[in-house]
Amino acid sequence: MIQSALKYLLFALVLASLSLPLLQRNFRFIPAWPLDGSFQSASEPEFDWNDWFDGNFQSAEETWLNEQIGAREYLVRLRNQYYFDVFDMAMANGVSPGKDGVLLDVGYVDAFYGKDFAGEDVLTDKLLRWKHVQRGLDSVGVKAFLALAPGKGSFFEDKFSDFLKDEHRPITNYEFIADFALGNDIRLLDLKKLYHSWNDTSRFPLFPKGGIHWSEYGVAHVCDTLRGYIQSLTGRPLQKFWYDIEISDTARGGDNDIAVGMNLLFTPNHEKLAYPIRYFGEDSTITPTKFIVIADSYYYGIMRSGFGDRVCSYGGFWFYFKDAQPSHVFPTSNVEELDILEELKKQDVLMLMMTEPQMQRFGWGSVEKLEELLYPKTESETTL
Numbered sequence: 047m048i049q050s051a052l053k054y055l056l057f058a059l060v061l062a063s064l065s066l067p068l069l070q071r072n073f074r075f076i077p078a079w080p081l082d083g084s085f086q087s088a089s090e091p092e093f094d095w096n097d098w099f100d101g102n103f104q105s106a107e108e109t110w111l112n113e114q115i116g117a118r119e120y121l122v123r124l125r126n127q128y129y130f131d132v133f134d135m136a137m138a139n140g141v142s143p144g145k146d147g148v149l150l151d152v153g154y155v156d157a158f159y160g161k162d163f164a165g166e167d168v169l170t171d172k173l174l175r176w177k178h179v180q181r182g183l184d185s186v187g188v189k190a191f192l193a194l195a196p197g198k199g200s201f202f203e204d205k206f207s208d209f210l211k212d213e214h215r216p217i218t219n220y221e222f223i224a225d226f227a228l229g230n231d232i233r234l235l236d237l238k239k240l241y242h243s244w245n246d247t248s249r250f251p252l253f254p255k256g257g258i259h260w261s262e263y264g265v266a267h268v269c270d271t272l273r274g275y276i277q278s279l280t281g282r283p284l285q286k287f288w289y290d291i292e293i294s295d296t297a298r299g300g301d302n303d304i305a306v307g308m309n310l311l312f313t314p315n316h317e318k319l320a321y322p323i324r325y326f327g328e329d330s331t332i333t334p335t336k337f338i339v340i341a342d343s344y345y346y347g348i349m350r351s352g353f354g355d356r357v358c359s360y361g362g363f364w365f366y367f368k369d370a371q372p373s374h375v376f377p378t379s380n381v382e383e384l385d386i387l388e389e390l391k392k393q394d395v396l397m398l399m400m401t402e403p404q405m406q407r408f409g410w411g412s413v414e415k416l417e418e419l420l421y422p423k424t425e426s427e428t429t430l
Contacts, residue, residue, distance in 0.1 A: 070116030079119045083138065083307040088113050119309075127311045134207070138308045144205035147314055148255045149304040154199030155206065157402040160215030164406040166222065172408040173226050175417050176398070180233060182420030183396060189279050190396040191233035193272075194220060195344045196241040196260065197402030201253050219405035235275050237268060238402070250320035254297055256305030256313075262298070263291070263320040265347040272348070273357055276395055282335055285357050286327035291320045300347070326356040334359030336392060340367050340412050341399035361393045367412040387419040 070076055088110040097103035115121070126137040134143050140152045156162050176192065183190045200220075220238060227234040241260070244267060245252060252264035260268065266289055273284050297305075297315055305313050337354055338361035339345050345363055349371075354360045362375040370376040376384060390396060398409060 067116035067118070067121075071114065072116070074116075076117055076120070079123070081119050081122060081309050083309065120311075123309050123311045126309050130308065130310055136308050138304075141304055141308060142207065142210055144202060144207050144210065146205060146255070147316060148202050148205040149308075149314075150199060150202065150206070150210065151258055151304065151403075152210070153403040154197040154258075155210050155212075156199075157197055157218065157220070157405070158199035158203065159212045160218035160221075161212070162403065162406045163215055163217060163219055163222070164408070169219065169222050169408060170226065172413055173223065173230065173232060175413045176409065177230060177232050179413060179416045179420060182417070183390065186391050186420075188390055188393055188396055189233075190398065191235055191275075191279065192223075192227060193235040193341075193397050193399035194224060194238050194405070195399055195401040196238040198253050198258060200238070200402060201242065201245070218402075219408075220402050223405055223408070233279070235272070235397075237271070237399075240271060241268070250291070250293075251317065254301040254319055255317050256297055256302040256315060257300055258304050259300055259344055259347055261301055261319060262322060262347065262351075265351055266322040266324070269348060269351055269353045269357070272353065272397075276335060276337070276358070280335055280394060282394075283329075283332050284335055285329060285332060287324060287353070287357050289322035289324045292323055294319055294321055322351075324352060326352060336361045336394045337397070338362050338364070338390065338393045338395070339397045339399060340364045340409070341397070342366060342401055342404045344401045345399055358395070362389075364412070367410045367415070386415065390416075 088106070090110050091097070091103055091106035094103060097106075112118075129135040129137050130143070136143055136149065142150050142152055142155070144150045153162075180190045224234065224236055224239070226232070241252060241264065244264075248263075248267075250263045251261050252267075254261045269287065273287070277284055295315075295318055297317065297319055298321060301319055302313070302315055305315065335358050337358035339348075339354070341363065343365070345365075348354070349363055354363070360372075360375065363371045364381050365371060368381055370379050370381050370384060373379060376389070378384060398412065400408065404410075
């Protein structure tokens with residue numbers, strides 16, 4: 047009797063489990079838990095006989111139906127948690143768990159080993175053009191400099207899993223660029239070198255275990271260095287800034303963005319991090335220094351700190367030399383649609399900043415464009 051009851055109970059549980067996605071899809075009795083990260087959702091395909099006969103319609107319909115399964119986001123997180131706990135794998139594009147809970151982006155590891163080296167000829171051409179641009183901007187009163195930001199891969203070399211370990215190539219993009227700049231009168235702020243030197247004495251993490259960018263605490267140090275460098279470059283004082291520290295057991299904002307993007311049931315977050323509470327001087331005798339930046343996403347931390355508009359006078363941020371931010375500074379968000387040279391002439395300082403995986407794409411096309419604008423070809427040169 048008891049065995050029969052158990053059989054019915056187990057059968058009912060199996061039926062309930064199989065029915066759960068269908069019930070959730072129709073009645074949505076479990077709260078939605080949207081997945082994080084960047085991905086493209088499938089749209090419902092429109093029927094077409096040609097697509098039917100070549101199989102594209104069936105494939106698209108299958109993909110779309112798969113995304114309509116009830117409680118799919120819970121099932122995805124359950125699968126991701128299983129692989130993370132059992133196999134130490136991250137089911138997120140380009141993410142690999144390292145030792146001691148450090149999460150790494152494979153692109154940063156490749157940059158550390160020099161696997162993405164762009165080549166001496168390519169980088170030499172870019173750097174000579176940048177030197178040309180630097181000289182051209184000097185002539186219109188804009189001080190341009192190159193900043194090399196650290197990557198999380200080189201910072202956590204000792205945290206690589208066996209899966210990630212590889213052999214160093216003869217040279218990396220960072221090594222070539224830094225050496226070339228120092229030997230060829232290119233203004234350089236080597237933030238990577240500085241950042242690594244701070245690691246031994248830093249009281250708090252300079253890179254969060256679960257984030258892809260430098261920590262907010264590290265950004266405060268970078269801002270302090272940046273302020274000193276710009277003052278030295280222009281010979282003009284900037285507004286002071288200082289900060290207190292607030293300790294948190296919970297990573298805030300982007301300090302846990304890799305972990306959040308892994309879409310787990312239980313997001314790892316086991317680290318004390320320091321968060322600066324910033325203060326800014328308001329010396330009315332200081333003439334504002336206008337500051338504009340071409341950079342990758344590492345600049346967002348500096349931008350959010352208030353450095354651009356409270357320490358300097360905000361000129362803006364050209365993200366990958368494509369998106370002009372913030373919107374109230376420029377007439378359009380598309381850098382290509384701006385009068386680029388006229389916008390630059392309004393500034394006092396231009397910083398071109400790249401982090402290690404981005405150095406293979408030196409300048410994202412900005413160097414060639416600025417050289418073209420600063421040194422327009424004559425009609426005869428164009429004809430040739």
